[in-house]
Amino acid sequence: MSSGGFSIKARGLGNNNNGGGGGTGTKCGRWNPTVEQVKLLTDLFKAGLRTPSTDQIQKISTELSFYGKIESKNVFYWFQNHKARERQKRRKISTHRQDTDLSRLHGDQPCRHQPPSKDILDVCEEEEKVIETLQLFPLSKVERVRANVSVTIHNEYIREQANATAFSTYSSCGAEMEHPPLDLRLSFL
Amino acid sequence: MSSGGFSIKARGLGNNNNGGGGGTGTKCGRWNPTVEQVKLLTDLFKAGLRTPSTDQIQKISTELSFYGKIESKNVFYWFQNHKARERQKRRKISTHRQDTDLSRLHGDQPCRHQPPSKDILDVCEEEEKVIETLQLFPLSKVERVRANVSVTIHNEYIREQANATAFSTYSSCGAEMEHPPLDLRLSFL
DNA sequence: GCAAATTAATGATTTATTCAAG
């Protein structure tokens, strides 16, 4: 809701058009993509393209100009916005607490031999399979070379654990609050 | 935020277990962080924490256990992985510098509707409190003081750069011609 | 049916962060 919507355009009212001379026909409205253009862009996105290079933008733009007026920046912005909004959309759904089972907070089970956890950071984002391998198109030159992330497993951690001292932190509220605005929670350290 | 863009995963997200009621504890599957846990860890990372000490790991673990099952080693590994992957991600990108600089994309008049001149604002601001990047932690539970500090100045030049040059692109278009049908169209890249 | 009135989408800008080179 909201999102600009209506209300008083207390912002950039009065000034429109480029100063210039009187009522030039500059028009200067915003890009209004045709269905074909959107279709193509969406297809590329679905195929995995997220942040096209300048070169790619150029090509896409040229190609799409066939379906209607368009500029490179429109393509750039489209990807920026689409990517962000998809992410935002997905983030909405995954905001729930998992469990509050306090019964066994310190169940530091050994369960060793456990390789380092994977980076689940992006879980919320690209829920889908944003396979970056997307080589559907001959993307520019260098695009290969992928993670060789081998995080060395330090025994260090185990050693340190021996010294570790447990202590209790206040356990914050137990209510189901909305996503706290922002980290007040960081104060526990 | 979670920078991101591409990620390698895309598989087996279906698993979960962990909490899940009375399951036998022998599962010993790998840690599956909740969104809250990831959020907190990410916040700490963004705040500057990179290699938490044993003590810190302990505290973080305890705090995060409120949101779901977790062990100290999970925290340790998370930081190791996250740090490494952020670095790697950055390195890869800068290696082949795909510039997305708008200055080159803007094929024409920015046609901007005069942004509000808010210069008046920044004049008298709290210039001080240049908080130490890494000492953010002992945050008091008081109020989160947002420090925009001198970043504004920094952005100044970026803005100029972004506004940059205007050159004209072909603004082809004009006629709506019929077009090739299918989606072999994606091959133009 | 049809415009004015409202709301929802989404294009375009600005602001904040991040890592790392200098």
Add this chain to the structure above:
DNA sequence: CTTGAATAAATCATTAATTTGC
């Protein structure tokens, strides 16, 4: 410590949808 480069996040603003009173 400062600054370059590249985004992602947040925000602003305009256009398309949709609703509403006639």
